[in-house]
Amino acid sequence: MAYASGQLPTTDVDHTYTTTGLNHRKLLMWTFLSSDCLFFGALIATYMVYRGQSLVGPYPIDIIDIPLTTISTFVLLCSSFAMVQALAATNRNDQRGIQLWLLATILMGATFIGFQIYEFNAFRMEGLKIDTNLFGTTFFTLTGFHGAHVTLGLVWLTILLIMGRKGKLGPAQSLDVEIAGLYWHFVDIVWIVIFTLLYLIGGFDAGPTAGLLIEPSLLSLPT
Amino acid sequence: MSTHSPEHHDSRHPSFKQYSLIAIALFAITAVEFLIIVPERFQGAGVVLAPLIALSALKFAIVIMFYMHLKFDNRLLGGVFITGLVLAFMAGSAVLLLFGSFQPTPRDYAAANAVAYTHPGEGGAHEEVEMEQPVPGVTPDGGTEMVVEEPAGGSDLVARGQAIFTGSGGCLACHTIEGIASGVVGPDLTNIGTDGATRQPGVSARDYITEAIKMPEAFVPTGVERAIPGLMTSALTASLSDADVEALVEFLLAQQ
Numbered sequence: 001m002a003y004a005s006g007q008l009p010t011t012d013v014d015h016t017y018t019t020t021g022l023n024h025r026k027l028l029m030w031t032f033l034s035s036d037c038l039f040f041g042a043l044i045a046t047y048m049v050y051r052g053q054s055l056v057g058p059y060p061i062d063i064i065d066i067p068l069t070t071i072s073t074f075v076l077l078c079s080s081f082a083m084v085q086a087l088a089a090t091n092r093n094d095q096r097g098i099q100l101w102l103l104a105t106i107l108m109g110a111t112f113i114g115f116q117i118y119e120f121n122a123f124r125m126e127g128l129k130i131d132t133n134l135f136g137t138t139f140f141t142l143t144g145f146h147g148a149h150v151t152l153g154l155v156w157l158t159i160l161l162i163m164g165r166k167g168k169l170g171p172a173q174s175l176d177v178e179i180a181g182l183y184w185h186f187v188d189i190v191w192i193v194i195f196t197l198l199y200l201i202g203g204f205d206a207g208p209t210a211g212l213l214i215e216p217s218l219l220s221l222p223t
Numbered sequence: 224m225s226t227h228s229p230e231h232h233d234s235r236h237p238s239f240k241q242y243s244l245i246a247i248a249l250f251a252i253t254a255v256e257f258l259i260i261v262p263e264r265f266q267g268a269g270v271v272l273a274p275l276i277a278l279s280a281l282k283f284a285i286v287i288m289f290y291m292h293l294k295f296d297n298r299l300l301g302g303v304f305i306t307g308l309v310l311a312f313m314a315g316s317a318v319l320l321l322f323g324s325f326q327p328t329p330r331d332y333a334a335a336n337a338v339a340y341t342h343p344g345e346g347g348a349h350e351e352v353e354m355e356q357p358v359p360g361v362t363p364d365g366g367t368e369m370v371v372e373e374p375a376g377g378s379d380l381v382a383r384g385q386a387i388f389t390g391s392g393g394c395l396a397c398h399t400i401e402g403i404a405s406g407v408v409g410p411d412l413t414n415i416g417t418d419g420a421t422r423q424p425g426v427s428a429r430d431y432i433t434e435a436i437k438m439p440e441a442f443v444p445t446g447v448e449r450a451i452p453g454l455m456t457s458a459l460t461a462s463l464s465d466a467d468v469e470a471l472v473e474f475l476l477a478q479q
Contacts, residue, residue: 022297030300034307041311045318055396056408056454061267070257074250081246084290088239127453185290189283196279200260204267 047138054133064203072115079108102161384474416479
């Protein structure tokens with residue numbers, strides 16, 4: 001078996017002694033998510049600093065498609081619901097439920113990525129690439145890293161689904177599913193922030209915004 | 224849900240029905256957010272900023288409390304996460320403050336006060352002092368006073384052209400002229416005074432440069448690095464007066 005979880009002391013999570021009384025893997029995941037807040041915080045702050053400072057188009061208002069992204073946001077929210085159901089099915093040893101809900105989560109996550117690929121491609125056709133302007137650079141960096149997180153989550157969930165199909169997921173592996181779920185929900189909440197700031201609020205930004213600081217020397221990069 | 228699980232806190236997890244209600248609440252909030260920005264007068268308006276941020280914060284809180292069970296789990300886990308979240312928020316706010324994103328500065332003022340970026344490593348390791356020197360011809364209040372310091376350039380017009388290039392015109396954001404500017408978005412203009420004559424058959428360097436400033440869309444040369452059609456538009460240069468363009472042309476012709 002590729003996944004070594006069977007050898008890990010997951011069956012007696014509540015009896016393993018730790019100084020905090022908490023399972024180390026779960027604490028590790030929360031600590032990682034905490035640090036990931038800083039990672040995305042830096043990318044979001046960078047986007048906000050350069051908002052309205054692109055000197056050439058396309059600008060957000062020219063290409064951002066809010067209705068389309070609202071649909072993909074719904075899909076990602078739905079996948080989080082499926083994820084909590086997968087964990088609940090694991091806890092009650094509902095083998096059919098485990099596979100069904102995990103598959104649903106994966107399919108919806110993949111749909112979200114499909115929307116993102118479509119969007120990136122549409123932007124490229126409209127003339128926005130990562131090196132076109134500050135909007136392109138900050139937008140693709142932020143949403144691209146989010147997409148990478150979703151993709152990693154899909155790989156993780158697929159591994160769990162394979163385990164589930166082999167009948168190797170049950171109440172004893174509850175923590176395995178829960179930790180994957182924590183990661184998945186985190187990716188969802190990061191998108192909640194991105195959707196609000198980049199689409200609902202920033203999606204109507206036009207060219208260089210009067211009244212925002214512009215420092216041309218900052219735009220010149222050392223070659 | 225079931226109570227057969229070894230997870231002792233499982234019984235405190237929400238039931239299927241409760242999870243469904245949470246999901247519906249999240250959908251409803253997203254739908255409200257979308258509906259808020261449907262009326263055109265609210266699109267990009269400042270008044271919707273607070274409600275939109277509040278609603279997304281609410282969704283954020285619902286997901287971490289219920290889907291990620293922070294409400295039911297050990298407080299240490301929540302503490303660890305909130306610490307990172309608060310740090311990220313404070314660091315992000317600090318960056319926005321640092322870059323003056325909350326204190327609007329008129330674009331022209333900032334552009335006129337911009338200093339030319341000198342490439343580090345060309346003249347020595349410590350060039351900070353040099354970078355802070357004001358550009359000749361640009362006074363801190365944004366005016367373009369005639370300060371001729373360029374022995375090679377000579378005329379007032381060239382100095383004025385340079386002041387526009389590095390100041391109010393903002394040209395330096397995209398173009399490189401060795402020793403003066405190092406933008407990497409558009410073509411290198413270090414030798415444009417001589418190159419200009421070869422770009423378009425039968426067109427002098429002066430006419431070529433004038434057109435390239437006034438109507439950049441009209442002709443884009445092939446075989447010039449970073450000469451991308453549509454990247455520079457006449458909208459970018461519309462604010463330049465004919466006198467400004469004349470000064471810029473003189474300055475660029477002097478780049479040989």
